[in-house]
Amino acid sequence: MPPPASLLHASELRFTRNELPVFGPLDLEVDAGEALLVQGDNGAGKTTLLRVLAGLLAADAGTISIQGRLTSPTSRASTLAYLGHLPAFKADLSALENLAFLSGLHGRRPSQTFESAMAVVGLAGFEDAPARQLSAGQKKRLSLARLWLSPAPLWLLDEPYANLDLAGIELVNRMVQAHLREGGAALVTTHGAYAAPPVRTRLLVLEKQV
Numbered sequence: 001m002p003p004p005a006s007l008l009h010a011s012e013l014r015f016t017r018n019e020l021p022v023f024g025p026l027d028l029e030v031d032a033g034e035a036l037l038v039q040g041d042n043g044a045g046k047t048t049l050l051r052v053l054a055g056l057l058a059a060d061a062g063t064i065s066i067q068g069r070l071t072s073p074t075s076r077a078s079t080l081a082y083l084g085h086l087p088a089f090k091a092d093l094s095a096l097e098n099l100a101f102l103s104g105l106h107g108r109r110p111s112q113t114f115e116s117a118m119a120v121v122g123l124a125g126f127e128d129a130p131a132r133q134l135s136a137g138q139k140k141r142l143s144l145a146r147l148w149l150s151p152a153p154l155w156l157l158d159e160p161y162a163n164l165d166l167a168g169i170e171l172v173n174r175m176v177q178a179h180l181r182e183g184g185a186a187l188v189t190t191h192g193a194y195a196a197p198p199v200r201t202r203l204l205v206l207e208k209q210v
């Protein structure tokens with residue numbers, strides 16, 4: 001029997017902006033149960049790469065396969081959960097209402113409730129707080145609650161440790177560990193290896209092109 005296909009495989013992926021190369025051509029692969037650490041200096045193209053994989057930007061060349069199948073951005077959307085720099089919350093909705101709204105858009109694991117996700121990320125008691133009243137770290141934790149609710153096997157985490165205290169960093173690592181144990185995979189951008197989760201890890205280092 002052939003080995004199971006990688007959860008994510010990108011081949012010859014290239015992105016240019018204003019005719020200047022940002023990254024590529026590059027190949028990357030991550031299997032179920034693995035993390036791929038994407039490292040690089042400021043401006044090396046980490047966010048751009050995750051946005052291309054998430055389907056938010058179009059690559060200039062290359063292919064992206066999920067579980068062995070070539071995908072388009074729309075067909076990838078249900079397979080991945082993207083945690084970006086900026087939380088996508090409605091300022092006047094409560095924390096819980098935001099989770100309900102986003103889960104309506106992206107789906108939800110049946111085993112989790114909004115309240116249980118809030119508790120997992122340390123936001124029990126903030127269910128009714130409007131999103132605009134949350135601190136930067138609390139907003140990041142609410143984004144993590146959204147991620148925890150997501151049924152997507154592939155997590156794309158852009159600097160998930162930003163704005164978090166030490167307990168928050170450990171929370172991210174525990175979440176990634178649990179997700180990988182359940183057969184998921186994660187891409188994690190970081191400036192250094194200091195906060196990497198203790199899981200089976202591949203490494204991709206991006207170099208500035210110009």
Ligand SMILES: Nc1ncnc2c1ncn2[C@@H]1O[C@H](COP(=O)(O)OP(=O)(O)OP(=O)(O)O)[C@@H](O)[C@H]1O
Binds near residue numbers: 041042044046
């Ligand atoms: N919207 C944009 N318009 C023009 N150039 C951009 C835009 N977004 C990013 N860039 C440029 O593309 C390059 C890669 O940026 P990117 O945000 O992907 O880097 P990064 O590795 O994530 O950086 P950081 O570690 O600072 O977050 C940089 O040179 C940046 O200036």
